[in-house]
Amino acid sequence: MKVPIVNLKKQYSKYKEEILYTVDKVLNSGNYVLGKELQSFEINFAKYCGTKYSIGVASGSDALTLSLLSLGINKDDEVITVPNSFVATVWTIANIGAKPIFVDIGNDYNINVELIEKSINKKTKAIIPVHLFGRVAQMDSLNEIAKNNNLVVIEDAAQSIGAEYKNKKSGSFGDTGCFSLHPLKNLHIYGDGGVITTDNENIYNYLKKIRNHGLKNRDECEFWGYNSRLDEIQAAIANIKLKYIDEINSKFRRIADIYSKNLSKKILTQNYFNFESPVFQRYMIIYKDREGLINYLNEEGIETKINYPIPLHLHEASKNLGYKLGDFPKSESFAKQTLSIPIYAELEDVELEFVISKINNYVDNIAKK
Numbered sequence: 001m002k003v004p005i006v007n008l009k010k011q012y013s014k015y016k017e018e019i020l021y022t023v024d025k026v027l028n029s030g031n032y033v034l035g036k037e038l039q040s041f042e043i044n045f046a047k048y049c050g051t052k053y054s055i056g057v058a059s060g061s062d063a064l065t066l067s068l069l070s071l072g073i074n075k076d077d078e079v080i081t082v083p084n085s086f087v088a089t090v091w092t093i094a095n096i097g098a099k100p101i102f103v104d105i106g107n108d109y110n111i112n113v114e115l116i117e118k119s120i121n122k123k124t125k126a127i128i129p130v131h132l133f134g135r136v137a138q139m140d141s142l143n144e145i146a147k148n149n150n151l152v153v154i155e156d157a158a159q160s161i162g163a164e165y166k167n168k169k170s171g172s173f174g175d176t177g178c179f180s181l182h183p184l185k186n187l188h189i190y191g192d193g194g195v196i197t198t199d200n201e202n203i204y205n206y207l208k209k210i211r212n213h214g215l216k217n218r219d220e221c222e223f224w225g226y227n228s229r230l231d232e233i234q235a236a237i238a239n240i241k242l243k244y245i246d247e248i249n250s251k252f253r254r255i256a257d258i259y260s261k262n263l264s265k266k267i268l269t270q271n272y273f274n275f276e277s278p279v280f281q282r283y284m285i286i287y288k289d290r291e292g293l294i295n296y297l298n299e300e301g302i303e304t305k306i307n308y309p310i311p312l313h314l315h316e317a318s319k320n321l322g323y324k325l326g327d328f329p330k331s332e333s334f335a336k337q338t339l340s341i342p343i344y345a346e347l348e349d350v351e352l353e354f355v356i357s358k359i360n361n362y363v364d365n366i367a368k369k
């Protein structure tokens with residue numbers, strides 16, 4: 001048996017008829033950019049997240065970039081985020097000329113809220129918590145810190161569509177919420193795409209202009225903007241996926257539950273508060289002999305991945321930020337220990353049982369005691 005880490009073709013075959021019918025409809029409409037498919041998706045997505053507005057953009061990275069600009073983050077402003085994330089969380093800050101300031105994570109893989117305040121100074125303007133692997137960061141305390149220090153909050157919700165924290169959905173806690181529709185995210189389209197959520201009408205109006213060249217109407221440009229729109233075909237597909245996202249997420253949750261109940265006690269898994277409902281964009285385990293486990297699973301046909309093997313502060317691209325090995329012990333130790341195992345809505349029960357039995361066989365029987 002072969003169990004890949006993701007299986008995108010399988011999900012496509014499930015929704016194929018509806019997707020092809022819709023793509024054909026859009027192609028026949030003659031309208032491919034900024035039309036009614038996008039409008040409809042934006043209304044539905046905002047409703048789903050419990051926010052007033054949503055704005056479709058070209059990628060999750062653009063969602064972050066345009067959010068930073070819409071909130072007035074400028075050159076030399078400091079923006080707090082985590083060293084344990086995908087690289088887009090940090091380059092979007094750096095590329096607008098602002099300075100990324102890292103704060104270490106806690107055992108939940110998310111920003112350690114207790115460490116935030118000592119990184120705040122006069123230059124600090126924003127916090128970008130990442131809801132990593134589909135688990136919302138500790139937003140109550142984080143928002144309180146932001147409020148007390150007059151900082152804006154941009155949620156990097158790229159991995160967390162539908163995740164809940166105290167009965168509120170990810171993307172509804174910050175000044176903006178930034179989502180990705182990339183093929184490796186829970187709600188995915190067939191190419192790049194992103195969405196920004198907000199309750200603020202001024203930010204919404206600004207974002208609608210900045211994603212469309214800075215135009216305030218067909219002919220008049222108010223400021224230099226970007227070309228960053230979610231096109232009609234992808235918006236129509238996103239609308240289809242949105243109808244099924246709760247069903248898709250509930251399958252992720254069920255698989256995560258089966259893993260946590262059945263994996264050997266020698267494997268460290270996550271514990272959750274009862275007020276959280278993560279969506280498990282990845283299922284992470286911690287095991288001391290990670291390399292041995294990876295190799296064994298690989299031989300058995302089970303694919304795994306490391307998210308993320310290099311913490312953001314140790315990339316070559318980060319060298320000007322002035323950080324060094326040892327600065328963020330938790331992120332660094334997680335980069336060495338954690339492993340992502342197969343989880344997706346289309347994972348069959350026999351495959352799931354196979355993965356569990358092989359992991360348990362390795363850690364309980366094969367690994368050196």
Ligand SMILES: *Cc1c(COP(=O)(O)O)cnc(C)c1O
Pocket residue numbers: 059060061062085086088089130156158159179180181182192193194
């Ligand atoms: C995927 C991802 C992004 C970037 O999204 P793209 O759509 O690929 O540009 C940003 N942050 C995190 C945490 C991500 O996982």
